Amino acid sequence: MSIMPESNETPAEPAEPEFSKEELRLAMKAFRKRLKLTRLDDESRLGYGPMSSGNQSGVAAIRPPDQYPAALWRALADQGKLRRNGGGLYSLVD
Template sequence: MNAIQKLRQLVTEVNKGPASAMQAWPVIARLLPRMPLDQAEVARVCEARDPVGLDVLVTRLEKPGAQQEPKPDPAIAAVTHEEMKAAMHAFNKRLKLTRLNDESRLGGHYTTGGRASQIDAIQPPSEYPPPVWKALVAAGRLRDTGDGFYAPVENKT
């Protein structure tokens, strides 16, 4: 029995009556925060001991595809093709210069290491606002690596 099945079993125990619910809620309070759910909603359901909210959360876990698709951000939709093209050019130039700077670094030894740069993601140029970078990610031109860093998408041809 996996954790989601255990949670479904606990939902039925909570719905049976107050005696079985008293034993089930501590286990639910330990299992539910470990699940990939909105933690604020999890805390609310556990504190209020809300059986309907618990059922909704467990259903989301059982059917992750049933969740609604996020609505596209209007700021991303407003980005023009020319703006994306110029931002991509600036990104590639910044990445190239950052890698060159890393490769040409002199160490403490009398010769350089001659190693290739290991830099694969950078913070994008600040001349363009964040919606431009998000639009490039949505278009599949960049990959968001987290914490404000972006990496180019490798061509697999």
């Protein structure tokens, strides 16, 4: 039986990958488009038309597009461009 020497080193946490400005810009563009389409879809149902009460969509947060990794959305939230709303949902910062 071999005894492994004890190591006082703690395992390094995996570093967040770095994203280019172009990747971040395209991800924000995709997020805004998804949010816009989700709101339009919500408003297209009955009761939102100009002849009714004219309410706007109540959609404030969405699940970000899957074509980008979750680390990218966390990076945008850390930069203050998006807000984490819990449950994997993000919203735009005003």
